[in-house]
Amino acid sequence: MRQDRLARLRSKMAAEExxxxxxxxxxxxxxxxxxxxxxxxxxxxxxxxxxxxxGRYRIQAGEECPGWELRISNEPLAAQIGGFLARCGPVRAGFESDVMTCEQLEQLSKAAPEAVLDGRKGFVSEMRAVKDAEEVERIRRAATVTDEAFRRILPHIRPGITERDVALELTYALGKSGAERESFPGIVASGPRSALPHARPTDRRLGEGEPVLLDFGAAVDGYAADITRTLFIGKPAAQLAEIYEIVLKAQEAALAAIRPGASGVDVDGVARRIITEAGYGDCFGHGLGHMLGLDVHDGPALSPRSAVILQEGMVVTVEPGIYIEGVGGVRIEDDVVVTADGCEILTRSPKDLRILEP
Structure with missing residues (x-):
């Protein structure tokens, strides 16, 4: 697979001279x-x-990068690379303009004064948007581990436990389920705090009748999963039960709209229209989803401003939400891979309105 990636990069380089x-x-x-x-x-x-x-990585690099030439030095990376380019003469060399620092560019220019340095934003990262079969399988495994961790965490969600303790149990559940690490710091938000889309776990204690929003994921072989489920401890208030069903309807409609050639704007719009027509448009303040891969946000988002055109092999999240200040929020998120005629949902945890016994 990596030889294919190198071939694609070299083809792109040749096209850009x-x-x-x-x-x-x-x-x-x-x-x-x-x-x-x-x-x-x-x-x-x-x-x-x-x-x-x-030198710390001499052995590791040899094991992980068969076929690659290794240059081991304790000099700054830019200086090492500059020395290599200097020996190449007046070479036209591209670099990641959105990654390289000003200091690194100065070191590179000083070490290789004859090189023509050409900054390109997203030159390699954009190539990662469409996953190959090996990458999809790794994300699928991460999703399976995430689902298992969700099953393991349910007995711990009860009145009186703090958000922080649930988060700790969730981290443990991910590890016991097979994660090499969390794909990102998990979100546990209860009661009115569930209206904060990116809430951090606190010492607030869970209470009866409240929503509990869990947003978390496993990383497996470097690849991320990302899921959100909103649960209730005891019977929820009528408004919370209502918005749960609206969010679920919006998510299911968006999932049905995913296919090659669909735009990120249009898929986002499918979910957003349902939420808006239900009277909660102002309470859905983020994009519908984002790409997944080696990073949990592995590329452009699905949003009203998205330029993405979906292609087979892309892996994205679909996560509409409604958040009402002082009341609470609901978000439902799944990971999907775009297929030839639609999408395959990789996360399988149940998402019907779930009421846990207090």
Whole structure:
């Protein structure tokens, strides 16, 4: 698979008349080479693929990056890369303009004064938008682990436990279910705090009749899952039960609209119209979803401003929500892969209105 990725990158470089490309974003480095260390960069030319890192990762890089030339040094990465480019003469080298710092660019320019440095935003990261079969399988495994963690956390959700303790139990449940780590710091928000889309867990104690919003995910083999479920401890208030059904209807309609060629704006609009027509348009203040992959936000969003046109192999979240200040909120989120004729839902946790016994 990685040879295919290198071939795609080289084809793109040739089309842009670039003789070399410098990759500093660690997720892009991993995607191309397999290297998982915390310090590294790579340079790809028409005939070479070179990984630059330091002495801490000599053994690891050799194990993770078969076939790659390794350059091990404790010099700054930009200086190492500049030294390589200097030996190439007046080479036209692209670099990630949205990643490289001003200091790194200065080091690179100083070390390779003859190189023509050409900044390109998103040059490699955009290539990660469409997942190959191996990547989809890793996300599928992450989704399965996330579903299992959801099953494990349910007995812990009861009146009197704090949001923070639920979050700790959730982290443990993810690990016991097979996650290598959380894909992002989980959200646990109860009662009126569930109206905060990105609430952090606090020492607030869960109470009867309240919503409990859980937003979390597993990372497996580097790839992320991301799910949200909203539960109720005892019978919810009528308004909360109403908005739950609206959000569920909006999500199901958006899922049905996903297919190759659909735009992010249009899919977002399907869900947003349902919520707006129900009278809660002003209470849905974020986009419908985002791409998933090596990062939990692995590319552009599905939103009213989205430029995304869906393609087979893209993996996205679908997560409409309604949030009412002082009352509470509901969000329902699943992960899906775009297929030839629609989408496959990867997260399978039940999402009918769920009332837990207090």
């Amino acid at each position: 670039l003789e070399a490309f410098v990759v500093l974003d660690l997720l892009n480095v991993r995607w191309l080479s397999g290297f998982t260390g915390s310090s590294g960069a790579c340079v790809v030319t028409s005939g070479e693929e070179i990984l630059f890192t330091d």
